[in-house]
Amino acid sequence: MPNPMKKPVFLLMLIACVLFAACTYRDPDIDKPAHELAKNGMDEFAEKDYNKSIVYFEKLRDWYPFSKFAKLAELKIADAYYRLKEYDDAIFAYEKFEELHPNNEAIPYVIQQIGNCHFKQLGTIDRDQTPALKAIETYERLIKKYPDDPLSKEVLEKITICQKSLAENQFYIGRFYYRTKHYSSALARFQSVASTWKEFPEIQAKTIEFIKLCQAAMLEEAQE
Structure with missing residues (x-):
């Protein structure tokens, strides 16, 4: 007959082994100075x-928060997420940097x-055009806050691209209403496009x- 005490004892031994392993683990980078972690991260x-x-920059940031390399680590974490196309994580990291260091010389770059x-x-x-709206809002904040910074001039073309995307989206919605014979809704949408986006003659x-x-369609409906 199996001993009912064996299973709990085995589990306790297993937990003890796991805890022992966790306690004895030592990060191989723990003795590295800040400048070496910075170099590893940059490499x-x-x-x-x-x-x-x-990984290196997070260790640098967490282990040496008052080092002269800490700000570099925070910024490069954001840059790395951007390069990985993990844009939500990058936004969080850039916004955190701006919050912690609002007067840092890198802030125009961070906002961009x-x-x-x-x-x-x-x-x-x-x-959904939320990314276009948020991009325009952020770029315009950069221009307003740093009008003479070269980066403010760089974003002008991207603002135009975002605005055109918004205009095309509204035209697309209007055309959908037209095709489904919701002429009143379509007309309102097209009139909004015509009055708002005059800088795009092809859309106009x-x-x-x-x-x-x-x-014409609304007039025809009224005559029926």
């Missing part, structure tokens, strides 16, 4: 092994990168054409 970043670079993270998430015109031209089509 891995240069080799495009961004996950490894994050937050905008770039949103910009990189732009989808097709039939998708097709929008005005659809405004005429909507008006």
Whole structure:
């Protein structure tokens, strides 16, 4: 007959072994000075092994929070996430850096990168346009706060791309309403596009054409 006490004893021994192993583990990097961890992180970043670079920079940030390399670590963690296309994690890291170091000389770059993270998430015109809106908001914040910074000029083209995406999205919605014979809703959408996005003549031209089509369809419906 099996001894019912054997199982609990075995589990206790297993737990003890796990705890012992955890207590005896020693991180091989624990004795490295801050500058060496910084070098390791930068070397891995240069080799495009961004996950490894994050590991080194996180150790540097956590073990040497008052080191002159700590800010570098915080920024490069964000950059590594950006290179990995993990944009939500990158945004969090950049925003944390800005919160902790609002007067740091890298802040214009940080704000631009937050905008770039949103910009990189732009989808097709039939998708949610939140990334476009957030990118515009962030880029405009950069321009307002640092109007003379060269980075403020760099984002102008991206703002235009985002605005065009918004305009095309609204036109797409209007066309959907038109095709489903919701002419009143379509007309309202097209009129909004025509009045809001005058800087895009190609969109203006097709929008005005659809405004005429909507008006004609609504007139025809009224006469029936």
